[in-house]
Amino acid sequence: MFDFSGVTSWIDQFLRLYMSDGWALFVEFILVGGVLLGVYAILALALIYIERKVCAFFQCRIGPNRVGPFGIIQSVADMVKILLKELIKIDRADPLLFRIASFLVIIASICTFGALPFDPALHAVDFNIGVFYLLAVSSLGVVGILLAGWSSNNKYTMIGAMRSGAQLISYELSCGLALMTIVILSGTMKLSEIVNQQAEMWFIFKGHIPAFIAFIIYLIASHAETNRGPFDLPEAESELTAGYHTEYSGIQFGFFYLAEYLNMFIVAAIAATMFLGGWMPLHIPGWDGFNNVMDFIPPFVWFFGKTFFCVFLALWVRWSFPRLRIDQLLNLEWKILMPLALINILLMAVCVIL
Numbered sequence: 001m002f003d004f005s006g007v008t009s010w011i012d013q014f015l016r017l018y019m020s021d022g023w024a025l026f027v028e029f030i031l032v033g034g035v036l037l038g039v040y041a042i043l044a045l046a047l048i049y050i051e052r053k054v055c056a057f058f059q060c061r062i063g064p065n066r067v068g069p070f071g072i073i074q075s076v077a078d079m080v081k082i083l084l085k086e087l088i089k090i091d092r093a094d095p096l097l098f099r100i101a102s103f104l105v106i107i108a109s110i111c112t113f114g115a116l117p118f119d120p121a122l123h124a125v126d127f128n129i130g131v132f133y134l135l136a137v138s139s140l141g142v143v144g145i146l147l148a149g150w151s152s153n154n155k156y157t158m159i160g161a162m163r164s165g166a167q168l169i170s171y172e173l174s175c176g177l178a179l180m181t182i183v184i185l186s187g188t189m190k191l192s193e194i195v196n197q198q199a200e201m202w203f204i205f206k207g208h209i210p211a212f213i214a215f216i217i218y219l220i221a222s223h224a225e226t227n228r229g230p231f232d233l234p235e236a237e238s239e240l241t242a243g244y245h246t247e248y249s250g251i252q253f254g255f256f257y258l259a260e261y262l263n264m265f266i267v268a269a270i271a272a273t274m275f276l277g278g279w280m281p282l283h284i285p286g287w288d289g290f291n292n293v294m295d296f297i298p299p300f301v302w303f304f305g306k307t308f309f310c311v312f313l314a315l316w317v318r319w320s321f322p323r324l325r326i327d328q329l330l331n332l333e334w335k336i337l338m339p340l341a342l343i344n345i346l347l348m349a350v351c352v353i354l
Contacts, residue, residue, distance in 0.1 A: 004300070005121035032124050036114050040262060045075040047261045050308075051315055058319040082257075085250040090152060093247065097151035102248065102255040104144030109259040109266065111137045116269045117191050119279050119300040130191035131183055134270060135176050138225075141259065142168040148256075149244040160243030163233045163326060170333045171224040177341035178218035181210060181348045182274045195278035200285060202277035210348040215275045217341050222267035223314050224329070227260065230321040231329060268310035272303060276310075279303040 011031070015024035049064065049072060056063030064071025090098065115133055117123040127133050142165055149161020185207045186194045197203075203211050224231040245256045272278060279299030283291045324332070 004119050008121045036110070036124060040110060040113055041258075043265055044258045044261050045079060047265060047311070048075045048078070050311070051261075054312065054315045055319055058316075079254075082254045083251060087250045087252060088247075090154075090247045092153045094151040094153070097147050098247075099252070101144045101148035101151060102245075102252045104147065105141050105259045106255045108137060108140035108144065109262050111140075112266050113262060115191070116266065117195055117273060117278055118303050119298075120192075122300065123192060126190065126192050129189045131179055131189040131194075131274075135172070135179065138263075138266070139168070139172055141263070145244050148248070152244075152247040154247055157244050157246050160246070164227060164244055166326075167227070167231065167233065167329060168225055170330060171221040171337075174217055174221035174333060174337040174341050175225060177338075177345055178214040178221065179270070179274055181214035181341075181345050182207070184345065184348050184352055185211065191273060191278075195273060195280055198277035198280045200283055202275065202280070202282070204275045207348070208351060210344050210351060211275065213340070213344045214348070215271070217337055217344070218271055218275070219310070219313065221333070221337060222271065223317060224333070226263045226267060226314070228264065228314060229318040230323050232323060233326055233329060264311060264314055265307065268314065269303070269307045271310045272306035276306045277302070278306075 012024070012028065015027055019027070052071075052074070053063045055061075064074035067074040067077050112134055114124045115127070115130060115137075117126070125133075145164045145168070146161050149157040149159075149164070152158075182194065182203055183189055185203060186197050188194060188197075194203075198206070200206075204215050205211075207214075227233075245253055248256060279302050281291075281294035281297055281299075281302055283294060
């Protein structure tokens with residue numbers, strides 16, 4: 001399979017040819033960080049455009065079609081507009097916590113994004129506890145949301161933050177249990193090893209019924225964690241104007257907006273990595289000709305293809321179902337998803353033992 005290992009090896013050798021090992025490593029860290037931030041921003045703009053077009057398709061509209069060919073520069077125009085907007089000072093708000101909140105949300109999102117395996121040679125950090133790292137770092141975003149709601153000195157933002165805290169903390173349990181089901185199947189938390197074990201067949205097929213159930217549970221729970229409809233109670237416009245970020249403006253609001261869209265990509269990328277083989281192509285045992293053809297497709301194309309498929313599923317759900325009430329949302333987690341995930345993880349353990 002084609003990958004970027006040749007490119008990254010050439011960059012490493014080139015840097016070490018003209019500078020010491022320590023400086024070469026430092027420059028590589030800077031390059032990796034810059035590339036991650038650039039890809040982060042580009043994906044956010046692409047996802048905003050994609051959602052507008054998908055939303056228009058479901059609602060029998062056209063969507064963005066004026067700024068640039070097919071409206072593809074509309075997201076860039078909106079980004080420039082939000083960067084130029086004034087940062088409004090809020091009376092009786094806690095100025096320090098008010099500013100820190102937006103940074104916490106974006107930092108949690110970027111740290112999770114940096115651990116995703118895009119390709120065998122495009123994996124910034126590959127911890128031996130990669131799944132645990134993803135769960136731990138991604139959960140830090142709820143701290144920023146709670147700080148934003150409390151520090152704004154607004155009853156609507158506080159209600160939105162409390163809803164978001166209850167929702168995220170609840171659905172994180174089902175997300176974690178669904179991912180632990182795959183950890184039991186693979187025997188490791190290292191993301192690269194999990195992907196490598198799916199070289200012959202993806203876990204959603206190889207893991208039998210428990211893996212498929214875990215995939216469905218993860219899709220529902222992760223969608224709720226991203227505060228997207230029909231689970232968008234923390235930002236319910238008809239009830240809370242804009243939820244926990246009502247008082248934010250300019251680039252501070254942009255951080256929340258950016259993190260929301262990238263979180264949608266991140267949860268889809270985790271689903272693609274854990275259940276759909278990550279960068280691994282589709283292989284069917286015994287179909288050697290078909291498998292050879294699949295190997296010609298570059299690994300990063302497989303990864304982004306699977307990820308955007310999961311993103312489309314999330315958008316399909318968002319624009320197809322009405323918003324849940326808060327009691328329905330919590331009942332779905334604690335009375336349905338959570339018991340089902342616990343039973344499913346026991347089923348997977350039995351399958352692995354047998």
